[in-house]
Amino acid sequence: MSENIYAVNPVEKDIEADTEERELANRIFSVESDDGLKPINAAENAEIWLNDGHGTDDLDGIDDDLETVNIGNFFHRVDSDQIIYQTKKKRLKLIGKYVMGDLLGEGAYGKVKEMLDSETLCRRAVKIFKEKKLRRIPNGEQNVQKEISLLRKLSHKNVIHLIDEFRDPEKQKLYLILEFCVGSLQGLLDSAPGKKLPAQQAHVYFGQLLDGLEYLHGARVVHKDIKPGNLLLTMEQVLKISDFGVAESIDFFAKDDTCYIGQGSPAFQPPEIANGADSFPGFKVDIWSCGVTLYNIMTGKYPFEGDNIYRLFENIGRGDFEIPDDIQDPLRDLLLGMLRKDPLERFSLQQIRQHPWLTRKPPPSEYTVRIPPLKNDELHNMTVLPYLIDHYYGPGTCYDEDGNVTYEEPEYFTERELNAAEESRKQLAEQFNGSSQANRSSNSKRGKKKRPISCMTVRTLPMCKPS
Amino acid sequence: MINYNININDYKVVSPLSQCFEGKAAVYLAQHVPSGSMIALKKFNMDAIREDSYLVDVEIILTRQLHHPNILQYFISFVQGPEVWVISPLMAYGSCKDLLSQHFNDGLPEQAIIIILRDLLEALNYVHKKGFIHRAIRASHILISPLGKACLSGFRYSCPIIVNGKWQKTIHSFPSSTKPNLNWLSPELLEQNLVGYNEKSDIYSVGMVICELANGSEPFAGMSKTLMLTEKVRGCIPQLLDCTTIPREEGDDFSGGDCDISPKIVNRRFSDDLHKIAEICLNQESYYRPTAEQLLADSIFKTIKKSMPLPDLLKPALPLSDKVAYNTDDLEELKSLNNFSSLEIYSCEWDF
The missing domain is CATH 1.10.510.10 (Transferase(Phosphotransferase) domain 1)
Structure with missing residues (x-):
């Protein structure tokens, strides 16, 4: 998992630069699985993307764009205050009676996401198989069919229970609704x-x-x-x-x-x-x-x-x-x-x-290992909630850790806005630091103290110019 | 003390009373032939219940373990064909939900609520001390005896606090097939995160029941379940509806409003004490909710001594009287009446 930071430096020819930048600037990343903020484009002279690895689909397309721009010439470190953020969109997605939540894990066959049964309000996990991917794996489809038929007949407290299953013929996806595990x-x-x-x-x-x-x-x-x-x-x-x-x-x-x-x-x-x-x-x-x-x-x-x-x-x-x-x-x-x-x-x-x-009963131990947090969420809150809140109370409504609702009015923050409100900009920079920190720490090890990440370290090198 | 035996011929079904368990069980008014006394006979249709059959186990086993004047007693239970029969005393006023839907659409009088609440808390205090969380406190699980005593039932959704011989600080299990009870459940139970919940979750449900008894229907009724969830998680605290909580419209014109709240509700006023109790029970943080025992010490329950007995407060609702069925003529009459009005499910609606 890495955070790629691309910075495009000002191009001599203004018009050319402008067009090129537009093309890049209009690309908005939808980075899945991140509850925080994410930058979309940087100020007039710089662009930054952050990618946490889950949004690889989105990146596929980017490469082409970057090829047209000579990347080598444009790499350039950028001050953190030049990053612009967009609040993450949480669009409600229903599959049958289930409300889709965030990613829990990923395998060769597809993804595992959280879901909420909208009728019983019970948390569930869904294993999503992409049939296209399955066909590429030897015995892929057979194995899945075998797995389903096995799970259907098994019922034990210590064996994962298959709740529901269905297929979306249009998207060519197979959904297995399972018990939720943390x-x-x-x-x-x-x-x-x-x-x-x-x-x-x-x-x-x-x-x-x-x-x-x-x-x-x-x-x-x-x-x-x-x-x-x-x-x-x-x-x-x-x-x-x-x-x-x-x-x-x-x-x-x-x-x-x-x-x-x-x-x-x-x-x-x-x-x-x-x-x-x-x-x-x-x-x-x-x-x-x-x-x-x-x-x-x-x-x-x-x-x-x-x-x-x-x-x-x-x-x-x-x-x-x-x-x-x-x-x-x-x-x-x-x-x-x-x-x-x-x-x-x-x-x-x-x-x-x-x-x-x-x-025999083992000797009592001094400690017990607790379940590590998911994306910095120690409590493993329902990841479906932000989607529901957004759906019912409109976009821009955020839900913070204390259960309070905070309204974040602008969806995009341009540099001009940031300059106008320097204070809020600083807060955002910190927030960004916090949220990407979260991604990192959850993916590496729990309990690591904050350490500077790439985009913050550039603060020490504000004079860095392209060679 | 009447001895109830496992003999189907001892029990003569008189008329159906109501449905429960999402229509998979039915309660009948029945006569215990040897003694002539009237009893309630609950038949669980195990074919319809299928994989939830363990809930019937839980309910019967737990109810038989509990002995408290405010908890519905099961005299005996047995298997009869595809059904499980449970014999319990006749709760002549039916459930609080029945009372609300038949006689008190806008809610019960305050004094009746306080009496029912005290009985409910007595039962709950006992249940919690025994190490169980009820998880389905709602008006339809509170039954009223002919003498006006409220009894708690519906133990099939409960869970033990003691697991592997240890009193758990928090419980994480999400009750299965709890669909009908969702509106009453506490936010922390519904959230299903690592915080978990404890017996204070029942206290939240008590708060919901106070609202239900006072308003005529439970808060969030008719709302989509997911919206109910977000409302609760966001900290929406339901209120008793009266003149202090409903904002008055201009010119006091109730008919012109977009919601059709009856003037009776808008003009009434519950005491501050009742408002306060509902509010503390519905506190978002379970830590700040009082225990059942602490609630019982509240001064609001001192008013019960001076108040009228519950049966008087519940008029015009009348109990399904034992007398009616004691002589066989009445019984026959009841039967024929029953045949005439096969659509009639609630026999308590009849004015005997």
Whole structure:
């Protein structure tokens, strides 16, 4: 995620510059997922765009424009007060009875956004598949169909629940309405000190993972892609196994759980798949990935690593790994049991259940890792609300953190306006600093203190001229 | 004490009283044949309820655990074919919602509201201390006994505060199939963010019920749910409608206004105390809302001693009297009447 700042310096020939600038200036970015302000164009002699990575679609078109202008000559650092902002438009979008909210995550297949059921007012998540994109992915459409048919029949507290599904033939999009989750175990780990969880917390989540997995295996479903990123958490701290994109349903008449295809994430694959076995017991694949997951959340490390997938699979295939010394029995024994190279010797779910680490209560820990904020919102407020507020109370109505409504009258701020009201300009600059700071910090690590970002640093170099 | 048995022949359905659970359950006036007493028989149609059947579980199990004079008692419950039958005492005045829709379209008299409110708070204080959040406090869940005692019901939407043996400071679960109760729910419950909610959420609903009883319908009624949500989140606090809260139009011409508020509402006046109670209950910040116990200490409830009993205050509404059905002639009469007016659902409308 980077913030690209383009600055176009004044061109000698006034007329030419004017036309070129118009062309650029009229382009208004709609940067999704940002609740704050965003600059649209700069003052007469400079233009700045900010892009947070989500608006790549919009950028595609820009490249052409920039090609006509010789970028090299125009790069130029700009004072922060020359940035002009536009308040983000929150246009209400309805899909069926659901009101669309902001982006929650993105995958190869499409996006995951928040939604609000306008009838029950229950928060939901929607997985949006672009059929065009799906066709490009090998087995893409089949996998999605498989995922849907699996999700439809599954119903367990620790398995993500499919609420609704529909297709928009015009947009060629497929919508899966799912339970709303505030974050994933991976997100939790990323924000945790040492990228690991305290024993008590890990114990609770792992217990729930086992509950969910026991149900899945009972329903003859092999998930094949158990990893912290696919284990979601609800507001109530309930773990939900999600992403059944590569899951396999064992045939009703199959005599055992033999599988032939392994498609999960490499670091979580068992030795039999890494070694390229033709067939392997399916349920034990999930046990292995659970073992890697437990190893990961307890140590912050992976049992097997490699610079590339070949090295990684080589290491996994050998099956040798080390457990840090601070991991003592019974956890050590449990990890060794779950990460046994031979799938037949590997622990079964029942053995794990009866293992002392699970039956005994872990020592209380000093802290619990909290769900990291989404775009600087610690509380994970409904992202649909600003859209609704804009819809009901008109544009320019903003909703701040305290629940107060603030009116921001002008949609665009030109430099002239800014000069006229220097005070408000300063506030805006700070606000901008704050909001882009938010994007950064939420995407990197939580709790980082403000540090100057590119556009603020140029303040120290106001005399910077193009060479 | 009458002993109620699991025997369908002991219960003779007399007439339907009302529908509940979005039409998936029906309440009947019935007679307990061995004792001759009249009871209410609630039939849950499990085929219609389908995946929400656990709500029936929750309701019956929890209601059977609770024992309080202001909480509707379930004598017994059993499965009968595709239905679950629940036997409870007959609440002769029906629910507060029935009273509003049949006799008090513009709202109940203040003294009646105060009496009902006290009973409601007594029940709620008990429920909260037992470790449950009701989550569906509304007029239709408050029933009035023949003696004028208000009883709380509708426990199927409730949730425990104690999870895994621990008293939770905050709850995050969003009640499923809570559609009919949305207007009464607190902003923090509806927001569904990491702040969560606690039993003070019920106190907000109490505030909504005060408005409902006073105004004749709940605030935000008829409004789209999403608008109701934004209004609540933005801090819109509903009010009791009377001469102090409705701005008077020029020349006091009520007919010319764009809204058709009856002059009765515009000219009446609720006491400042009632306004105040509604306001503190509806405080945006749950922290500033008093607990049920604190509310019960309010001086407004001292007026109850001097006031008329609730049945007198509720006139012209009359209780569905036990007497009517005691002799079989009346019962037959009631039955035939019932056949004549099959469209009539609320038998309490008849003036016996």
